[in-house]
Amino acid sequence: NAGVTQTPKFQVLKTGQSMTLQCAQDMNHEYMSWYRQDPGMGLRLIHYSVGAGITDQGEVPNGYNVSRSTTEDFPLRLLSAAPSQTSVYFCASSYRGGTLHFGNGTRLTVT
Amino acid sequence: GESVGLHLPTLSVQEGDNSIINCAYSNSASDYFIWYKQESGKGPQFIIDIRSNMDKRQGQRVTVLLNKTVKHLSLQIAATQPGDSAVYFCAETDYGGSQGNLIFGKGTKLSVKP
Numbered sequence: 001n002a003g004v005t006q007t008p009k010f011q012v013l014k015t016g017q018s019m020t021l022q023c024a025q026d027m028n029h030e031y032m033s034w035y036r037q038d039p040g041m042g043l044r045l046i047h048y049s050v051g052a053g054i055t056d057q058g059e060v061p062n063g064y065n066v067s068r069s070t071t072e073d074f075p076l077r078l079l080s081a082a083p084s085q086t087s088v089y090f091c092a093s094s095y096r097g098g099t100l101h102f103g104n105g106t107r108l109t110v111t
Numbered sequence: 112g113e114s115v116g117l118h119l120p121t122l123s124v125q126e127g128d129n130s131i132i133n134c135a136y137s138n139s140a141s142d143y144f145i146w147y148k149q150e151s152g153k154g155p156q157f158i159i160d161i162r163s164n165m166d167k168r169q170g171q172r173v174t175v176l177l178n179k180t181v182k183h184l185s186l187q188i189a190a191t192q193p194g195d196s197a198v199y200f201c202a203e204t205d206y207g208g209s210q211g212n213l214i215f216g217k218g219t220k221l222s223v224k225p
Contacts, residue, residue, distance in 0.1 A: 004154075033212070040119060042200060042215040043155070058212065090154050099145070100213060102154030 002026055006091050006103035013081040013110045021076040021106050023091030029101070031094045032074040036060065036087040037105075043090065049074055050096070081110045119198065121220045130188040132219045134201035139182060141203035145213070146175060146186045149198045158186070158199075188221075196223045 007022045025032065033048035035058075045058030049068040063085060065077040074093075078085060088107050092100040124130045136144065142163040147155035161168045161175045161184075168175050174187040184201050198220050202213040 035215075040217060042217040043213075044215075045212055048212055092154075099157045099160070100155075102156070104152070104154050 004091055004093055004101050004103035006089075006106050008106060009104070010107050011109070013078075013108065015082060015110060017081050018077070018079050019081065021078075021089055021091075021108070023074045023076065023103060024072050025074075025091075025093040025101070026072065027093060027101065028071060029093035029098075030071070030096050031098075032068065033058070033092050033100075034064070034066065034074070034076045035090045035092065037090060038087050046076065046089075081108075083110045086110045119218050119220045121222060123222045123224060124191050126191060126193060126223055126225050128191055130186075130191045130195070130221060130223075132186045132188075132199050132221065134184040134186075134216050134219075136182050136184055136201065136203045136216070137214070138203060138205060139179075140205045141214075143204050144175070144177060144184050145202045145204075146173075146184075147200045147202060147215075148195075149200065149218070151197075155200060191221075191223050193223045193225055196221055 004025045030051045034046040035043040037043050044060050046064050047066040049055045052071050055066050086109050088105045090102050090105050092102045094100045145160040146158040148158050149155045159170045159173050159175050166177050172189045176185045198218045200218045201216045204213050
């Protein structure tokens with residue numbers, strides 16, 4: 001039982017490049033979400049999903065896309081990276097109304 | 112406690128002392144509150160939670176207190192150990208309106224001196 005797995009752990013992008021941050025969970029959780037963490041800002045919700053085929057925007061969705069084709073996977077796409085997207089990204093999952101389980105994060109730098 | 116500034120508030124305690132970390136939450140409709148611990152290089156880990164129909168809940172060495180009148184939450188850690196050194200976040204949610212989305216506070220860094 002691996003919990004929530006995020007890949008890659010580290011990534012450096014140039015401005016304008018695109019990439020996908022991967023997130024997978026093996027706990028059959030309906031709910032999955034993506035947060036970004038910046039110094040002094042806590043964790044802010046980017047996008048979330050309450051089940052396969054359903055996604056919605058969080059507090060800071062601009063510049064990011066998500067999809068949820070399976071219960072297990074919830075990738076986060078940056079279509080055209082910007083320096084303002086330099087951050088640590090966390091994926092989390094839970095049963096509806098349950099405790100959020102977090103992955104160990106992806107540290108992204110955009111130059 | 113929580114801060115809107117760029118620098119995390121820091122609490123420094125001696126090993127063996129009790130620690131109290133405070134949090135002011137924002138939404139009076141929030142009905143579920145959680146404390147998370149985040150160690151360097153890792154994701155947040157659940158510590159303890161409390162629902163709005165309670166004002167106190169105890170776990171192993173940790174106690175959460177909720178004061179809905181002043182929208183204040185605190186985490187008490189008994190006999191603090193070096194392994195408790197981490198950043199602690201409170202989080203709130205209103206399950207009826209937010210589908211379980213958590214709103215996190217900005218965190219408090221706990222440093223334990225041996």
